[in-house]
Amino acid sequence: xxxxxxxxxxxxxxxxxxxxxxxxxxxxxxxxxxxxxxxxxxxxxxxxxxxxxxxxxxxxxxxxxxxxxxxxxxxxxxxxxxxxxxxxxxxxxxxxxxxxxxxxxxxxxxxxxxxxxxxxxxxxxxxxxxxxxxxxxxxxxxxxxxxxxxxxxxxxxxxxxxxxxxxxxxxxxxxxxxxxxxxxxxxxxxxxxxxxxxxxxxxxxxxxxxxxxxxxxxxxxxxxxxxxxxxxxxxxxxxxxxxxxxxxxxxxxxxxxxxxxxxxxxxxxxxxxxxxxxxxxxxxxxxxxxxxxxxxxxxx
Amino acid sequence: xxxxxxxxxxxxxxxxxxxxxxxxxxxxxxxxxxxxxxxxxxxxxxxxxxxxxxxxxxxxxxxxxxxxxxxxxxxxxxxxxxxxxxxxxxxxxxxxxxxxxxxxxxxxxxxxxxxxxxxxxxxxxxxxxxxxxxxxxxxxxxxxxxxxxxxxxxxxxxxxxxxxxxxxxxxxxxxxxxxxxxxxxxxxxxxxxxxxxxxxxxxxxxxxxxxxxxxxxxxxxxxxxxxxxxxxxxxxxxxxxxxxxxxxxxxxxxxxxxxxxxxxxxxxxxxxxxxxxxxxxxxxxxxxxxxxxxxxxxxxxxxxxxxxxxx
Numbered sequence: 233x234x235x236x237x238x239x240x241x242x243x244x245x246x247x248x249x250x251x252x253x254x255x256x257x258x259x260x261x262x263x264x265x266x267x268x269x270x271x272x273x274x275x276x277x278x279x280x281x282x283x284x285x286x287x288x289x290x291x292x293x294x295x296x297x298x299x300x301x302x303x304x305x306x307x308x309x310x311x312x313x314x315x316x317x318x319x320x321x322x323x324x325x326x327x328x329x330x331x332x333x334x335x336x337x338x339x340x341x342x343x344x345x346x347x348x349x350x351x352x353x354x355x356x357x358x359x360x361x362x363x364x365x366x367x368x369x370x371x372x373x374x375x376x377x378x379x380x381x382x383x384x385x386x387x388x389x390x391x392x393x394x395x396x397x398x399x400x401x402x403x404x405x406x407x408x409x410x411x412x413x414x415x416x417x418x419x420x421x422x423x424x425x426x427x428x429x430x431x432x433x434x435x436x437x438x439x440x441x442x443x444x445x446x447x448x449x450x451x452x453x454x455x456x457x458x459x460x461x462x463x464x465x466x467x468x469x470x471x472x473x474x475x476x477x478x479x480x481x482x483x484x485x486x487x488x489x490x491x492x493x494x495x496x497x498x499x500x501x502x503x504x505x506x507x508x509x510x511x512x513x514x515x516x517x518x519x520x521x522x523x524x525x526x527x528x529x530x531x532x
Numbered sequence: 533x534x535x536x537x538x539x540x541x542x543x544x545x546x547x548x549x550x551x552x553x554x555x556x557x558x559x560x561x562x563x564x565x566x567x568x569x570x571x572x573x574x575x576x577x578x579x580x581x582x583x584x585x586x587x588x589x590x591x592x593x594x595x596x597x598x599x600x601x602x603x604x605x606x607x608x609x610x611x612x613x614x615x616x617x618x619x620x621x622x623x624x625x626x627x628x629x630x631x632x633x634x635x636x637x638x639x640x641x642x643x644x645x646x647x648x649x650x651x652x653x654x655x656x657x658x659x660x661x662x663x664x665x666x667x668x669x670x671x672x673x674x675x676x677x678x679x680x681x682x683x684x685x686x687x688x689x690x691x692x693x694x695x696x697x698x699x700x701x702x703x704x705x706x707x708x709x710x711x712x713x714x715x716x717x718x719x720x721x722x723x724x725x726x727x728x729x730x731x732x733x734x735x736x737x738x739x740x741x742x743x744x745x746x747x748x749x750x751x752x753x754x755x756x757x758x759x760x761x762x763x764x765x766x767x768x769x770x771x772x773x774x775x776x777x778x779x780x781x782x783x784x785x786x787x788x789x790x791x792x793x794x795x796x797x798x799x800x801x802x803x804x805x806x807x808x809x810x811x812x813x814x815x816x817x818x819x820x821x822x823x824x825x826x827x828x829x830x831x832x833x834x835x836x837x838x839x840x841x842x843x
Contacts, residue, residue, distance in 0.1 A: 260746060264631045264646060269537035271628065272655050274714065279658075280675050281682050285673070293680065340556035347552045351545070359557065366564055370774065370825055372798040373818035374567035376811035378572055381567050384584055400563030403556060461663035463778040464798075468806065479664035485782045488669045501673065507666055515661050519654050522661060527723045 244256035262287070276278060279500050279508060286502035307497035310506070317503045321476065323510070324484035329479065330393055331400035338448060339453050340399060341406030342414075346436055348407065348412035360411065366404030371464060379468055380463060389474040398459050406451055409528075414440065414448045451520075453525030460511075480507055534660075548600045576817035581809035593816035595837025603817065606797045610774055610824065613709055619770035620713045622762060625720030628656065632721065633728045634736055643736050653725065656718030664715070670712050672698075682698050698785055701793035708779060708794055716772070720765050727761035728754065765831050774825045777802065 234483040285293060286309050287302040316321060348360045378397065379388070389392030417440065425435045441448070470477050478486075484507050487500055515522060538546070575593055579586035597603050632649035659667065659743065674682045675697040684694040697707040739753045777798035779785055787803070788795030797817060805812035 261646075264635055266651055268628065268631060268646065268648075270653065271717070275655055275659060275718070278670055278682070281674065282670060332662070340559065343552040344556040347549050351549055353546070353549055359553065362565065363560065366560070368826060368829070369568055370771075370798070370818075370821060372775075372777070372801045373822050374564070374571045375801055375818065376579070376805045377570035378563070378567040379805070380570070380582055380811070381563065384563065396559060397563050400559050403560045403564065407556075426583050432545065433551075436552075457661060461661075461665075463663065463665040464781075468802075478566070481663045481778075482751075484663075484669050485665045485778075488672055488782075497673070500669075504666065504669055508662065508670075511661055513660070515658060516654075519657070523653075523657055523722050524665075524726075526719065527726060 255512060261481060276403075279512075282501050282508070284504050286313075288498055288501075290497065298326040309496070312496065313502035313506065316499065317487050318475070318478075318483060319480070319503050319506045322478050322480045323506075325391070325477060326460060326480040329394055329398070329455055333395040333402075334455045336395065336399045337402040337406055337459075338452055341403055341451075342410050342441065342444070342448065343436070344345050344403070345407045345410035346414050346440060349411040360407075363404055367408060369426055371401060377470060382469060389470055389477060394466065394469050396435040398462070399463070399516075402455050402459070406455065407463055409451050410444070410447060413444055417443050449521065449530040450525040453522055454528070457522070457526065459481055501508040539753075554690050555738060557713055571815045574812050575819045576816075577812045579812040579815075586812065589812070593813050594820075596813065597816060597820060602792050602795060602800060603820075604799075605792050606795050607824070609620065609705055609794065609796055612705060613712075613776060614770060614773040614828070616706075617709050617716070617764055617773050619711050620709070621720055621769055622765055624713070624717050625724055625765075626750075626762070627723045628652070628717070629724035629728060630754055633725050634749065634754065635746070643740060644735060653718075653722055656721050658713040658718065660719045662715070664778035665782050667711065667715055668779055675707060699790055701790050703788060704784060704794045706825050708776070708783060709722040711783065712779060716769065720769075722839065723765060724761060725757060727758035730760065731757045763832075767829060769831060770828050771825060774798075774821065774828070797824075 243250070286300055287307075289303075292300070292302060302377045344359075344363065348356055348363075382388050382393045382397065387396065421439055421443065422435055424438045426432075430438070461481065462479075463485065465484045466479040467485075470479065470482065484504065487503050546608065575586055575599040576590060577586040578589050578592075632645045632652055634643045635646050662670075676682075676684070677694060677699050679685065679688055679694045681694070681697075684698065687693075687695065698704050735757065736749065736753060739749055744753060774796075775798055776796045780794055780796050780799050780801070784794040788799050798821065801814050801817045801821065804810045804817060
C-alpha cells in the first residue's frame with residue numbers, strides 16, 4: 233500500500249483491467265447488476281425494436297403482437313422508405329453541410345482563438361469577451377431577427393446560409409475552448425520558429441496547429457455532432473418549400489407527420505433505422521474519442 | 533506598443549492579427565451578434581414577418597406576456613422540468629458511475645468497478661449522440677397510446693391497461709421529462725466517471741479500509757469529492773431545461789399539446805415567429821427567456837458554491 237499511496241493519480245479507472253467476476257457482495261451486488269441491466273435494456277430496446285419493426289407488416293405491428301419477432305425479413309419497407317422519404321438526399325445534404333461548416337468553424341475559430349490567446353493588442357479583451365458572451369445567449373432569442381438577416385442577404389433556403397449561420401453560432405464555444413488550449417501551449421517552440429524567420433502565419437499553421445491537435449480533435453468532434461444534430465436552425469433557415477435542401481433531422485421529424493406514412497409504419501421504422509445506423513457505426517468505432525470530445529465541453 | 537513608430541515587424545504583426553480576426557469576427561457579428569441585438573430591438577415593436585414597416589410599441593409586448601396563459605404555462609413547465617430533469621438525471625448518473633467505478637468491491641486491496649463497466653459506459657452513452665429530433669420520432673412510436681405501442685405492449689404482459697403517455701395532459705410532460713432523462717443519463721455517467729478517475733483512488737480505499745460502507749462511500753466520500761463536476765452538470769442540465777425545443781416539438785401531440793400541457797418557451801417563440809409571424813411578440817418572449825436562463829445560472833452558481841476539496 234505504501235508505494236500505492238505515493239504513486240500519482242494518473243492511472244485511470246477506465247483502463248484498469250477488469251477482473252473475471254466482480255459483482256461485489258450479496259444483495260447489493262445483485263441489485264446493482266439488476267439496475268445496470270435494466271438501464272441497458274431501456275437504452276437498447278427502443279433501437280432494436282425500431283430496427284425489427286422495419287421488417288414487419290402492418291398486421292404484425294398492430295395485431296396485438298408488437299413484441300414478437302417479424303415473420304420474414306423483407307426489405308420492402310426499406311425500399312419504400314428510401315424512395316418516399318428522400319432519406320438519401322437528406323443524409324447527403326447533411327454530410328455536405330456539416331463537413332463544410334465544421335471545417336470553417338475549426339479554421340476560423342482556431343485563427344481567432346490563437347490571436348486572442350497569444351497576442352497582446354488593443355481591443356483583445358473586448359473581442360474575446362464578445363465571442364465568449366455568446367455562450368450565455370440561448371439561440372432562441374435571435375430566431376426572428378436571424379430569419380430577417382438571412383432573408384435580407386438572399387440566403388434563406390440556401391445551404392450557404394445554413395453553413396454561415398452554423399459557423400457563426402459555433403464560434404463562442406470554439407473560440408472559448410481553443411483560446412484556453414492555445415494559452416496552455418509553451419511559448420518556447422513558437423519563439424524558436426519566429427527566430428528562425430518563420431512568419432506569424434507559418435508559425436500558426438505549421439507549428440501551433442499540430443501542437444494543438446488534441447484540443448482541435450475534441451472540438452471538431454463536438455462541432456460535428458452538434459451540427460449534425462441541429463434541428464432548430466434548419467427548420468428556420470430551410471423552410472418547407474425547399475424540401476430538396478432539407479437536412480436529416482428535419483426529414484426524420486417530418487416523416488412521422490407526413491401523409492404518405494399514415495398507414496405505413498414499417499417504412500417509418502425503416503427510415504428511422506437508416507438515420508440511426510450510420511450514427512451507431514460511427515459511434516462504435518470512435519466511441520472513446522466521441523465520449524471525451526463531448527464531455528470535454530462540459531468539463532471546462 | 534507606442535503609437536506613431538511602427539517598425540516593419542510591428543506592422544507585420546498587426547497585419548497578421550487583423551487578417552486572422554477579420555473573417556471570424558465579421559461572420560460572428562453579422563450572423564450572431566447583430567441578430568441578437570436586433571431581437572432586443574424587435575421586442576419593442578409590432579413587427580410582423582419580414583415586412584419592413586413596423587412601429588415601436590414600448591413595453592406593450594411585455595405587458596401582453598403577463599396576460600398570456602400559454603406563456604405562463606410554458607414558464608410553469610420549465611419550472612417542473614428544471615426541478616425534475618436535472619435531479620433525476622444526476623442521481624441516476626451518480627449511482628451508475630459509482631457502481632461502474634467503485635461499486636465492484638475490493639480486489640487485492642483496490643476498489644474496482646463492477647464487471648462489464650466498460651461495456652455499460654459505451655451503451656449508456658449512445659443516446660447522447662442521437663439527434664433529439666430522431667429520439668423524438670423514436671419515442672413517438674414506442675409511446676403510442678394504443679395497446680400496440682411497445683411500452684404498452686410490455687405493460688400489457690403484466691396486465692396493465694394501455695397508458696396514454698403523451699395524450700394524457702397530466703402525464704405528457706412527465707413522459708417528455710422521462711425521455712430527456714433517458715437521453716441525458718449516459719452523458720453524465722461518463723462525465724462523473726472521468727471526475728471519479730481524477731480523484732486519487734487511495735482516498736476511496738482509505739475510506740473503505742476505515743470501514744466505510746458503500747453508502748458512506750457514496751454519500752460522504754464520492755459525492756463531496758466530485759462536487760465540482762456535479763455542479764457543472766447541474767448548471768448544464770438546468771440550462772437544457774430551458775430548451776427542450778426539439779423534443780417537445782417532435783414528440784408531443786400537436787406540438788406542445790395536448791392543450792398546451794407540454795409547451796415550452798422556445799416552442800412558443802418559434803410558433804409566434806413562424807406560425808403567426810408575430811416577430812415582435814416572439815422576440816419579447818425571447819428576451820424573457822434569456823432573463824430566466826441568466827437568473828437561473830446566477831442563482832445556481834451562488835447557491836451551490838462550496839469549498840473545493842483539495843487533494
